[in-house]
Amino acid sequence: MFKKSVGVWILLSSFFTPMVWSAVAPANDNDDNSVAKHNVPAEQQLSADALLDNMKAAFKQLNYDLSYVEIERGRITPMRYSHGLIDGVSVGHLLSLNGNPREYLRRGNITSFFEAEQAGYSLSSTAIPGLLFNLMATELTLDESLYQAIYVGGKSRVTGRLSQVVRVVPNDKYRFGYLIWVDLTTNLPLRIDMIKDSGEVVFQVMAISLYQFPDVTPWLEQLNAVKLPPVLSAMQTQALMPEPTKSEWKAAWIPNGFKLIVSNKHQIAGINQTIDYMQFSDGLVDISIYINTNAKAGSLSQGLGVSGQISLQSKITDDIEIVVVGEVPSMTAKKIADSVVRNLDN
Structure with missing residues (x-):
């Protein structure tokens, strides 16, 4: 049909x-x-x-x-x-x-x-x-x-x-x-x-x-x-998207007005790994955060295949890769990436 x-x-x-x-x-x-x-x-x-x-x-x-x-x-x-x-x-x-x-x-x-x-x-x-x-x-x-x-x-x-x-x-x-x-x-x-x-x-x-x-x-x-x-x-819509979950990670800093709208784990085809994902929006633009806990197995920056985005900031610490993508200034994306920590409340 x-x-x-x-x-x-x-x-x-x-x-x-x-x-x-x-x-x-x-x-x-x-x-x-x-x-x-x-x-x-x-x-x-x-x-x-x-x-x-x-x-x-x-x-x-x-x-x-x-x-x-x-x-x-x-x-x-x-x-x-x-x-x-x-x-x-x-x-x-x-x-x-x-x-x-x-x-x-x-x-x-x-x-x-x-x-x-x-x-x-x-x-x-x-x-x-x-x-x-x-x-x-x-x-x-x-x-x-x-x-x-x-x-x-x-x-x-x-x-x-x-x-x-x-x-x-x-x-x-x-x-x-x-x-x-x-x-x-x-x-x-x-x-x-x-x-x-x-x-x-x-x-x-x-x-x-x-x-x-x-x-x-x-x-x-x-x-x-x-x-x-x-x-x-609602059930069919969920089938298009990964099941929402409470992330093991959080952004300790996010610009005022941005709210969390998506939180889940899903697989990235480019590196064939499951990653943590969070998406924030202020109604006009979105910010996406990807956390890869096994960076040695493959880089998110290469696997995401991101195009048409204003900013992409990536950092790797102790084999944990954090990538922030969004239509915000690069310094904003970097500050968010630097603030990502484990969610001890979870």
Whole structure:
């Protein structure tokens, strides 16, 4: 059943070419739910928090097609995201355009995953993966102890469109900051830079085309009608992941706001060994900690096959290897690695 669904999925994808109905659909002044009508002239400039709120609302409410690239360490990954409201339900589809095919379809709060060489599956209350979608789902400024949003001022052009820029500044040195370009007409995000204190860009999402439509595109309606894999039950979901356990190890230090979301033991295929694993998240980025108690038998740094990550820090002491991976500054990853100790409370 899964293979048949994926076959239809890929077939639909191959037929899709974005139709330029209009570069920007006009806002309906009679529609109280219209996001575009909230645009204001410069003299009535909204606050940075209000701009971010409008951006997130537009991302979930408008009918549009956004093509963009993810840029990291010289590697460019093109993506296309299509969104529309169908019978009042938010429907979004993300497709990778190069390399192994990856597709994700989100209907309401259910996301279906189609990744290379894996049977498709659906999960409830799980977002499409990626910085763009994490950012749209995270209330960055809700906890002011973590981040502050600042309106940069002026106008800037991205992919030929005028935008306003918001800077999201972390309140500590253990996270990256962000620059976000918000389209003046639609309030949709046009560019996102993940930046160091120095201003160096370490990861970037850059729009290359944006089309807003007056109605849901026939493509998205057709895709919405495709039969997708059923939502996995709690038991089936656990089968995809190692059984959660209380770790024999702990991080004595972790940046404020990060919470433990995964703790288990599982095997790393690259070195054919079982390791201790912990994952932390602040809602926007994740930090993963791997502990290998038999480093002589094989190195985690080689076996993990990590790619597309900002930082990787590794240390070996008394044949115990600790590796920290995450979208945080390298000094943060190192400080976490140095703090990992045996969990004497366990």
